Amino acid sequence: xxxxxxxxxxxxxxxxxxxxxxxxxxxxxxxxxxxxxxxxxxxxxxxxxxxxxxxxxxxxxxxxxxxxxxxxxxxxxxxxxxxxxxxxx
Numbered sequence: 001x002x003x004x005x006x007x008x009x010x011x012x013x014x015x016x017x018x019x020x021x022x023x024x025x026x027x028x029x030x031x032x033x034x035x036x037x038x039x040x041x042x043x044x045x046x047x048x049x050x051x052x053x054x055x056x057x058x059x060x061x062x063x064x065x066x067x068x069x070x071x072x073x074x075x076x077x078x079x080x081x082x083x084x085x086x087x088x089x
Contacts, residue, residue, distance in 0.1 A: 003034060020055060
């Protein structure tokens, strides 16, 4: 059986609430079992606590940026709406 087919035959699992570090370690084990040794080596060499911290920081930054963008867009729409309702028809 080809590797891709083997992976596709794995039933979809429910999302886990385990830490990112735990998930990456499990992924490393799976990569070894599937013969993806370069990928497993790459995961082994990673500094998981640092990588997890950077990942969380980046997500928080992206969420903050998105929140600021949505607030700005909301203000723009409210401004347009106020102009529309104040127009004489």
